[in-house]
Amino acid sequence: MSGCNAWAPLALLIGLCALPAAAQDYVGSNACRTCHIDLYSTFFRNPHYKSIAAGNQAPEKTGCESCHGPASGHVGAGGGKDTIPRAFSKLSPTQVADTCLGCHAQSISRANIRRSEHTLDDVVCTNCHSIHRSPAPKNLLKTEQQRDLCYGCHTTVRAQFSMPFKHRVNEGSVQCTDCHNPHGSFAATWNMGARPRMVEQGVGNEQPCMKCHIDKRGPFVFEHAAVRVEGCETCHSAHGSTNPRLLKRPVVYTVCLECHTGSGNFGRQANGIPRNSTFHNMADPRFQNCTSCHVRIHGSNADSFFFR
Amino acid sequence: MRRLAIVALLAAAASAQPTVAPTGEPVGITRGENHSGYNVRQSFELGARFRSVGGDQGTYRATVNYGNGLRLLSSSLSVQSVEGHGSAFDQIQLNTQGLGNDPYQNASLRVEKNRLYRYDLSWRSNAYYNPGLRSDHGQHFADTVRNYQDHDLTLFPQSSLKFFLGYSQNKQTGPAITSAQLFDGRADQFALFANVRRQQREYRAGFEAGYAGWRLNVMHGWVDFKEDNSIRLPAPSAGYNVNDNSTLTSFQRTEPYHGTSPYWRVVLMQESRWWAVNGRFTYVKGQRAFIQDGTGFGTDRFGNNVTQQVFTAGNAQRPAATGSFNFSVFPSTKLTITNQTALSHIRMSGSSVFTQLTNGSPIRPFVPFEFLGIRTIANSTDADYRPLTWLGVRLGYQYSTRRVRSIEGFNAVGVQPMSEQENGLNTGILGVRLRPTKSLTMNFDGEIGRADQPFYPVSGKNFQAFRGRAEYRRGDFRFAGYVRTDYNVNSGSLYSFASRNRQYGADGTWTISRTFFIDASYAKLHLDTLGSLSYFSRVGTATVSVTNDRSYYVSNLHTANLSAHFTVRGRVDVSLGLSHIQDTGDGRATVLGNAGYTSLAAFQSVQTFPLRFTSPQGKLSVRINDKLRWNAGYQNYGYGEQFSSAQGFRAHTGYTSVTWAF
Structure with a gap:
C-alpha cells in the first residue's frame, strides 16, 4: 500500500498530461486579435479563416488555436513564445508535419507525404508554406512564384532550367508541380527501380510527359x-x-x-x-x-x- | 513590419532572376477597399516590351522568344468576403501573366464558396518555336502554339462527401516542316509542309467519401484525342541530297488519327496513429483508329517516273492497368516502416491493313500489328529510424521484375512467334540525416542497384548513386551545398556503356538589411559517357563495317546565378542579376578531338559541345505613390557555340511599365 502511495503523484501527473486540453483552455481567436492585430486584420484572406467563418467548429479546430494549441496559458502570461503550446519556430520538423497533417493528411495529393523524400529529409510544411505572410496568390507558398521556392534547394535543377533549350518554367508557363508532386507521389509504375520518386502520374497511369505531348501517347x-x-x-x-x-x-x-x-x-x-x-x-x-x-x-x- | 518588408524584398529579388518582366515588386501593402462585405484588391502592370536581335533569329525565338509591343504583363484581382459569409461566393482570385502577345501567357482563376463549392481554372498558351537548327540539318521546323485549359469544380469541398467535375483541353496548332523519304528506303528526303492540328479533351467526374477514418476517391474520365494533320509538298523539289536523282513534283498526305481513352482511378486511404495504408488503382482502355493516305509523283533515284500511293488503316488498343499499394506502420514515434507494391500491366495490340501501290503494282500488301506487352511488379520496403533528435537513419530495399512480350516482323503474313523476356532489378538504399544544431542540417543518401538484363545499353545495370546536402540557416542568412553522383556501368557481350554523372552546387541567400538582399548560386554538372559505336562507312566504293569505335561524350556545364536587390529610401527598388551558363566540353579548342575513340570526323565533332549562354539584367522600379509604380528593365541574352557561329545571337530586350494597385 505504501508503494502504491509512492507512485500516486507520478500517476496523477501522467494522467493529467494525457488528458486532452479542456474547453476552458481555449480562448478563441478574438483574444488573439487583441495583441496580434497585424496578423488578424488580414486573416480573412487566409484559407484557414474558413474554420472561423464556419462558426460551428470545435475550439481545437477553430482559428489560431487549431494550429497553435489552447492559448489560455499564453494569454495569462501576457504573451511570450514559450507559453504558446505549439510555436512553430520551436517545433521539430516531425512535430510541424504532425500538426499540419492533423487536418491536411486526408487528401489524395498528400497520401504519401509521410514517406516522401521531402519528409524524410526533414523538409516539412513550413519549409515551403508561409501561413501568415505568403506572397503567393494560392496555396500559401513562401514565394510568389513556385519555381523560386523549388530552386531554393534544387540548385542543379535551376542550372538545368538555365540551359538554352528548356521547358518554360522560368517564364512562368510551366510549373514544377505539372510533373512533380512535392508531397510525395505514388510509385512510378512505368519504370523499374526506385526512381523517379517524386514524379506524378498523368492521364490515368502514364508518365506526366503525356499530359502535354499527347501525340506521343x-x-x-x-x-x-x-x-x-x-x-x-x-x-x-x-x-x-x-x-x-x-x-x-x-x-x-x-x-x-x-x-x-x-x-x-x-x-x-x-x-x-x-x-x-x-x-x-x-x-x-x-x-x-x-x-x-x-x-x-x-x-x-x-x-x-x-x-x- | 520588418518581416513584411523582407518578404516583399525576397519576392522581388527571387522573381527578378529568370526573366526581367513582369515586375515582382508590390506597389505597397494594399489593404483593398471594402464593398458589400467584400474586400477587393486589384493590380495591373501594363507595359511595353522591346527587343533587338542580332545573329540567328531562329535560335533567339527558340530560347527566348519575347517580342515587341504592348502587354498586360501581369494582373491580379482578389475579392474576399470579410466575414466568410458571402452570398454567391466567398473568394475570387484571378491572376494573369503576359496577356496581349507574349509567347507565354497564363491565367488562373479560383472562385470559392466555403463549404459549398470551389472552382479552379487554369489557362495557358505557349508559343514554341522550333527552328530547324543547324545541328538538326535545318529540318523539322515548327511554329506551333499550345493552348491548355483545365476546369475543376468541387462540390462540398470541406465535407466528408464531395463531388468532382472537370474538363481539360490541350490543343496544338500551327505550321511545321516535316520530311519524307521517297520512293524507297535508300532514296532522297524531301521537305514537306505540315499543318499541325492536334486536340485532346478530357471530361471527368468523381466523388470522395470518408467514413470511420477511411477515405475513398473514385474518378472516371474520358479522354478524346484527334489529330488531323495534312501534309503536302509546297513546290516541286529535287530533295536534300544533290547526288540523288530523286525528284518530287507532287505530294499530299492526310492522316486522321482519332481515339478515346476512358479511365477509372480509385484511391483508398486511411491513416491512424499506428499505421497508414493507401492504394491507387487505375485502368485505362485506350483505343485509336487511324487512316493514312498519301500520294506522291516524281522520279526515283534511278531517274524513272514513279507514282506511289500508300494507304493504311486500322484500330489500336492499349489497355493499361496499374496499382500501387502502400502500408506503413509506426511502432514508435522514432520508427516508420513502409512497404510498397506497384503493379503495371500494359499491352498494345490491334489490327491494321497496309497497301502500297507503286506505278499501280502492289508492294508489301500486308503488315501485321506489332504486339508489345509490358508487365512490371515492384516491391520495396523502407525503414526510417530516428533514435535521436539530431540523427536519423534510413534503410530501403527494392525488387522489381519486368516481363516484356513482343511480336515483331514486317512484310510477314500470319501469326508471328512471340518473344518473352524477364528483367530483374535489386536496389538498396542507405541514408543518414544529421541535425547537429537547429541551424545546420545534413542529408546523405546512397543507392546501389543491380539489374540482370537491362533493356538498352544505356539502361541502368550496375549503378550507384550518392546524394549529399548540407544547409546552414540562421536568421536571414542561408547557405547550402549539394553533391550528387550517378555512376552506371552496363555491358553486353561485345560492347559496353558506362556513364558518370556528377553534380555539385552551392547557393546562398542573405538579407543583409531591410533594403538589401543578395542571392547567389553556382552549379557544376559533369557528364561523361562511354559507349560503343557500330556503323558502316564507305571507303571509296567499299563498304566498311566499323565495330571497334567508341562514343565518348563529355560535358562540363558551369552555371552561375547572381541577383541583388536594394531599396533606396523606401521608394526606389533596384535589381541586378546575372545568369551565366558555360559548357567547357572536354577542354578541346577545335572541332576534332578524341581521335583515340573514333576516327570518324563527324563523330569527333559532336562528342562535346562547348557553348555559353549569358544573360545579365537590371531593373528599376519607382514607387510614385501608394497606388502607382513605374518600372523599367533591361535584359541581354548572348548565346554562342564554340565550334560554330551560325546559331549564335545577341539580343537586347527590355520593357517599361506602370503598375497600379489598390
Missing part, C-alpha cells in the same frame, strides 16, 4: 519500344538541354547510335538493338540526321522503320 502499330519500356528520359532531358528537342546529346544521331549497336542481349527480342543497315554511310552527312527519314520516331502506324 499512341498506341501505334509500330511502337518505338524505348518510349514504352524505358520511358521518355531514355533519350530526353526533360529539364533542359543543348538540343532544341531536349535530347540528351547535342545532335540526334549519337543518341540513336549509342543503343543501336546490334550487340548484347538488349531489346525487344533480347538479341540486340538493330544496327543500321549497310547503305547507311555514316561519313555522309545525309545519314547523320536519323529523324530526317525516320520521321515518326516515337511510333508509326504505317512503317516499322518509322518512315511515315
